[in-house]
Amino acid sequence: MASSRLVSALVLLLLSLVPAVAVAAPAAEDAFTRxxxxxxxxxxxxxxxxxxxxxxxxxxxxxxxxxxxxxGARQAKHRxxxxxxxxxxxxxxxAMLVPLGVAAGLSGSMFGSVxxxxxxxxxxxLLFLAMAGSMFGAFDMALPxxxxxxxxxxxxxxxxxxxLLGLACGLIATPCTGPVLTGILxxxxxxxxxxxxxxxxxxxxxxxxxxxxxxxxxxLQLPKGGHWMVHVKSLLGLVLVIVALYFLSTAFPVMTEAxxxxxxxxxxxxxxxxIGLLLGAVHREFAEPGLAIKLRKGLGIVLVSASxxxxxxxxxxxxxxxxxxxxxxxxxxAKAMGSQKPLLVDFTAAWCGACKELxxxxxxxxxxxxELSRFVAVKVDATNDDDPAVEATLQRFKVVGLPTVLIFDSxxxxxxxxxxxxxxxxxxxxxxAVR
Numbered sequence: 001m002a003s004s005r006l007v008s009a010l011v012l013l014l015l016s017l018v019p020a021v022a023v024a025a026p027a028a029e030d031a032f033t034r035x036x037x038x039x040x041x042x043x044x045x046x047x048x049x050x051x052x053x054x055x056x057x058x059x060x061x062x063x064x065x066x067x068x069x070x071x072g073a074r075q076a077k078h079r080x081x082x083x084x085x086x087x088x089x090x091x092x093x094x095a096m097l098v099p100l101g102v103a104a105g106l107s108g109s110m111f112g113s114v115x116x117x118x119x120x121x122x123x124x125x126l127l128f129l130a131m132a133g134s135m136f137g138a139f140d141m142a143l144p145x146x147x148x149x150x151x152x153x154x155x156x157x158x159x160x161x162x163x164l165l166g167l168a169c170g171l172i173a174t175p176c177t178g179p180v181l182t183g184i185l186x187x188x189x190x191x192x193x194x195x196x197x198x199x200x201x202x203x204x205x206x207x208x209x210x211x212x213x214x215x216x217x218x219x220l221q222l223p224k225g226g227h228w229m230v231h232v233k234s235l236l237g238l239v240l241v242i243v244a245l246y247f248l249s250t251a252f253p254v255m256t257e258a259x260x261x262x263x264x265x266x267x268x269x270x271x272x273x274x275i276g277l278l279l280g281a282v283h284r285e286f287a288e289p290g291l292a293i294k295l296r297k298g299l300g301i302v303l304v305s306a307s308x309x310x311x312x313x314x315x316x317x318x319x320x321x322x323x324x325x326x327x328x329x330x331x332x333x334a335k336a337m338g339s340q341k342p343l344l345v346d347f348t349a350a351w352c353g354a355c356k357e358l359x360x361x362x363x364x365x366x367x368x369x370x371e372l373s374r375f376v377a378v379k380v381d382a383t384n385d386d387d388p389a390v391e392a393t394l395q396r397f398k399v400v401g402l403p404t405v406l407i408f409d410s411x412x413x414x415x416x417x418x419x420x421x422x423x424x425x426x427x428x429x430x431x432x433a434v435r
Contacts, residue, residue, distance in 0.1 A: 040196055040199055043187075043196065043199070043200050043203075044199050044200055044202075044203040045203070047184055047200040047201070047203040047204040047207065048203040048204065048206060048207040049207060050184065050204060050207060050236075051203065051204040051205060051206065051207025051208035051209075051210075052207035052208070052210050053207075053232055053235070053236055054207075054208055054236070055207065055208050055209070055210060055211050055212075056211075056228075056229055056232045057229055057232055057233050057236070060208070061211065061229055063169070064211045064212055064215055065215060067089075067165065067169060067212060068086070068089075068212060068215045068216040079217065079218070082216050082217050082218075083213075083216070083217035084159065085159060085162045085216060086162070086212060086213040086215075086216030086217045087213065087217075088159045088160075088162040088163045088166070089162040089163065089165060089166040089169070089209065089212055089213075089216065090166060090205070090206065090209030090212060090213050091163055091166060092162065092163040092164060092165060092166020092167040092168075092169070092170070093166045093167070093169060093170045093205045093208055093209050094166075094201075094202050094205035094206065094209070095163070095166070095167060096166070096167045096170035096205075097170060097181075097201040097202070097204060097205040098198050098201050098202055098205070100181075100185060100197075100201060101184075101185070101188055101194075101196075101197030101198050101199075101200055101201030101202075102194045102197050102198050102201075103197075104185045104186075104188040104189045104197050105188050105189070105193045105194035105195070105196060105197030105198070106194050106197075107189050118251040118252075121247055121248065121250060121251035121351075122248070122251065124186065124244075124247050125244040125245070125247045125248045126244075128240050128241070128243050128244035128247065129240070129241065129244045131240050132237040132238075132240035132241045132244065133237075134237075135233045135234065135236050135237030135240065136233070136234060136237045136286060136301070137230075137233075137285065137286050137287055138286075166209070169212075170205070170208075181204070184200060184201070184204060187200075188200055188201070230285055231282050231283055234281065234282045234283075234285075235282055237301075238281060238282070238301065238304050238305060238308065241301070241305040242305055242308045242309050242312060245305065245306075245309040246309065246312060249309075249313065250350045250351050251350060251351075253350055255313070256313040258310075259310055259313035259314040260314060261314050261315075265310075265314060266311065266314060269307045269310040269311045269314070270307070270311065272303050272306070272307035272310075273303070273304055273307035273308060273311070275303055276299070276300040276301070276302070276303030276304035276305075276307065277300065277304060278300075279296045279297075279299055279300035279303065280293070280296045280297045280300045281297065281300030281301050281303070281304040282300075282304075284296060284297040284300065285297065286298075321363060321364045321365065321366060321368065321369025321372075322363045322364075322368070322369050322372050322377050323373070323377065324377050324378060324379055325376060325377060325378040327378065328378075329345055329378050329380050329393060332345075332376050332377075332378035333345075333376075333408070333412070335376050336375075336376040336408070336410070336412075337410075337412055339376070340410045341374060341375060341376050341410055342374070342375045342376075342407065342408060342409050342410050342415075342431075342434045342435065343375060343376050343377075343378075343406075343407070343408040343412075344372060344375045344376070344377040344378070344405065344406070344407055344408075344431075345378055345379075345380060345397070345405070345406040345408070346358070346363075346377070346378070346379045346380070346403070346405050347379075347380045347382050347394070347397070347399050347402055347403065347404040347405070347406075348379055348380070348381060348382065348402065348403060349381065349382045349383040349402050350381075350383045351383065352402040352403055354402070354403050354420060354421040355402055355403040357421045358403055358405070358421055358422070361421075361423070361424060362421075362422060362423065362424045362427050365424035365428075367424065367428055368424050368427060368428055368431075371428060371431055371432060372431065375431070380393060382394060382399070382402060401419060403418070403419070403420065403421065404417065404418070404419055405417070405418040405422070407430065407431060407434050409434050409435055410435060415433075415434045416430050416431070416434065418430075
């Protein structure tokens with residue numbers, strides 16, 4: 001009963017994080033991308049939950065008691081010694097993961113341009129789907145037994161041994177951390193921040209180390225392993241499928257056109273998600289005998305994934321506040337000059353997280369929309385900068401990165417240039433001064 005309550009709580013926790021991910025996401029907006037992120041703290045909490053969820057999977061959870069005994073926490077003379085040994089072990093896990101996050105953040109400068117290719121986006125989505133398949137039991141990922149045994153022998157008793165064993169444990173756990181870790185690293189790369197990468201991977205490592213610390217520091221008896229661990233893997237698989245759909249939607253925006261923030265749409269999507277869960281998206285296994293069980297599991301996965309993505313897409317829909325001209329930037333500029341109005345040009349792209357954050361938080365603010373009613377506003381979609389027309393427009397306006405928002409006064413002179421996300425209050429102060 002205790003383990004059942006634990007799984008139920010975990011399901012509710014991770015489903016509440018789906019709009020973030022993120023992978024892990026997802027998945028990185030999954031994790032797991034800036035468009036789904038509410039800030040560094042939220043990203044870290046999502047990664048912490050992802051790490052803890054991974055620790056409950058069948059290839060990590062059974063290691064806990066044995067590993068704690070190896071580095072000596074079970075033999076500690078007092079509680080503080082056990083806590084310090086356990087902390088050294090968790091620090092080893094974190095030390096292995098943080099460089100990965102920093103490297104992913106530093107590579108982010110290349111990531112935005114890479115994501116301009118639909119084929120790359122499709123490849124990433126297929127990778128997430130393959131990782132989800134491993135979580136659903138389609139295939140198993142495992143290190144060679146000889147390497148696993150060698151890594152397990154590293155360290156020994158004492159703080160240094162605990163730290164080294166933590167480093168090794170991070171590698172041994174890669175078959176289970178791999179799917180979630182891939183989503184989080186992709187999200188970090190999209191954020192283009194080494195600092196955020198270090199923070200998120202620290203949180204992921206701490207989440208992964210929670211059971212080891214609890215058993216080593218407090219001599220807790222964890223619930224016995226069982227089918228609930230397979231349920232955790234199914235839950236992580238669902239998150240990865242939703243992250244895959246999110247990445248596809250950045251290359252194919254038509255996937256989100258039907259999404260709406262209306263009460264009817266949200267209720268229908270939530271009801272579909274519940275139906276999918278009841279059919280067996282989480283608690284059923286493909287390994288169970290009988291074709292009916294497999295069909296219910298498959299249909300449940302489809303319904304939960306589709307409805308979860310629908311809710312995700314709806315949460316990212318900006319409120320209609322700014323009236324955008326559905327025309328070319330030159331036509332909009334001529335209109336602004338002819339009517340002696342200021343002009344706003346928003347350069348955006350489907351893969352640009354900060355662009356979507358501008359839409360969701362700044363341009364959807366009622367006060368901003370009201371002030372921009374005296375402007376001519378137009379968007380330039382730079383998703384495909386290989387298009388000669390797009391490339392020429394970017395060069396003419398000297399746009400070197402996204403987002404870029406240009407504000408021209410009524411005489412046609414450039415008054416303001418924003419090159420990153422700007423909160424509504426700051427943006428409002430800027431445009432009020434433009435005449």
